[in-house]
Amino acid sequence: MNYAGIDIGSRTIEVVVVNDYSDIICSLQADTGFDPIAEALKLFYAVEERGIKYESIMATGYGRNLFEIAYANLDPVSNSKKLNLTANCSAITEIKAHARGVAAFFPNAATILDIGGQDSKAIALNKNGRVKKFEMNDRCAAGTGKFLEIMARTLGFTIDDFGKEALLAQNDLTINSMCTVFAESEVTSLIAKGSDRREIAKGLHISVMKRAVSMINRIRAEQYSDLIVFTGGVAKNECMVKLISEKLCCDVLVPDNPQMIGALGAALIALEQQTCKTSKLYG
Amino acid sequence: MSDYTQMWRDLGLNLEAHDMLLNVLGNAYKDIYLSQKNRPEGMGYFDFVMSEVHGLRIKELIDEKAQGRKIIGSYCVFVPEEIALAANATLVGLCSGADFAIEEVEKYLPRNTCSLIKSAFGFKLGKVCPYLESADMVVGENTCDGKKKAYESLGSLITNLYVMDLPQMKSEQGKALLKGEYYRFKEAVEKLTGVKITGTSLKNAIKTVNAKRSAIHRLSELRKADPSPISGLDALLANQVFFYDNPARFTESVNKICDELEKRIQDKQGAVPAKTPRILLSGCPMAVPNWKLPWIIETSGAVIVGEESCVGERGTRNLVDESIFNLLHNAGDGVNESSIDDNQIIDKMMDAITDRYFKVDCAIFTPNQERLNHIVEMAQNYKADGVIHYSLQFCQPYIMESIPVDKVLEDKNIPTLRIETDYGMEDAGQLKTRVQAFIEQLG
């Protein structure tokens, strides 16, 4: 049997399907767009088109509860051809999902930093990979992927190049505002003053790094190992990884596909819940 | 429901704004309270109280006024109800649990003021609170800096505002200050009502309020059972209605629910399934209709088993020592109002009252180790799996204290989640994620 995990974030949606042996047999991604539920369902259509079946779905990410409700209320007539409506769908938070997903690749990870589109979080794990403590950014976008995206745009970089360009800066430059709105005007006035774009970019990365590091420090005291794993879209940013690792004086590991970790963790938990049920039945 | 429009108009309420408020309140109550499953039947009483919170109860107060009683409004659990009752006055809590007239409010208060204070102003400026408008005296108190300074401005809006000073330290001097302030309050109330407090009237008042607190203690005790026989939301409501209802009727209704809950416990029947994760909620007061966080917690698969809050155990803990009444009997009939003996007896009762209130461990006190001890004690007594500490945004005393609270609980291996929020709903999604993740962590 197979099990699906879906991570509905503010920027992207990922679906991962695993089999009974926890192997990933399918992994897909799409932009969230304006209608997250419709996009999420499209990903499942795509899974089905590949002939892949799944027993259950575990949803995570900010859209998890909405998806759970929407899935339970799908119109059977218009969907039965495209979707397996007998799969049962439940939801867990992205915190639990990331903890599980990271454990699959790095069983010794003690700390997770996850920076996504609108959230950033630091998670402390205990030895058996369970969540011990976590911190989340408050309601504003400061320190999240959204912040970096807006700033990249203001500076005329693409989000993919933003980190690379920042790494090329000769000097550090300090950005004082953490608030997206104020930082944007600070950046605009730095551009007007003729400051180097890469240096401004580096300064912005440093300010996000500081926030992430202080979040990590709040939960990391007395952790049994140094190992930090960085997930979420922002983990693809080389400059951010380098800055955080330098500041904390330890390696920061990034999984191959850091955006898939939440969906993978959700799929693995779906699998484990099923196994747990079955063993209760027969054991 | 009867038509109270004329009554509201006479009170000077802004009818249009008031309709709006009642509408919001009614909908919130329906969505949050009436949608709950397995509620005790006795909650029907509180449903009725809430549906008539601006109606029948206000009419009762107006009728009391017509018979010469006075109404006193209060914003803090340090204002002793015993003194009001003994002098033929009724004390009501002024809830301040919703945002109202925000733009108007910001003409008086800086934006970074806590929601509770803003709400107190909003209700006044929006002319939507019939309790506030029917009060003959409104008592403010020098607790946090926010309130202290806010009362200076509130005084320009409420002509009958009385400000009570409060100590900041639990020292002998602090206690003397509190007793002195309670005497000053006693005189002010006596002047307001024209009724002199006697040994007998104060004794009866102490008994009435103690009975009300004892009923809540009984309710709290029953929440130690697993499965919890009542939801945290429902228990919170009882604690909230504590501040408005007629004291004797309230006591009776809570005791009736307790009878029912005892039966439920015998039958192993709960408001939630057994082994549901249990949460102790600790922090700032939760006034009607500020149900946001408890609602998020209880719709995320947990049950709240206690409130370490002024609308909760911090506010109701400890009775006024009644052993003092023996003196009264020994002194004879105690009805001899003008005798020196009666004054001495009153003084002893004032001491007992002061002793009781002086133990309230509000975060405005320094140091405040008692509160940390109480939180740990409550978490253990109510068998909580975790503690959620709730601070209103910009509430310096409770936000500051949340850090030592977190530490002391961590030392005891009790998982803790710190939440900072306000009355707005914009952060509901994020709060839900945090709370759900915390509950997953406990499971």
Ligand code: SF4
């Ligand atoms: S928290 Fe402090 S100031 Fe507020 S009601 Fe309680 S005792 Fe009064």
Ligand code: SF4
């Ligand atoms: S919530 Fe905090 S800031 Fe607001 S009135 Fe109470 S003690 Fe003061």
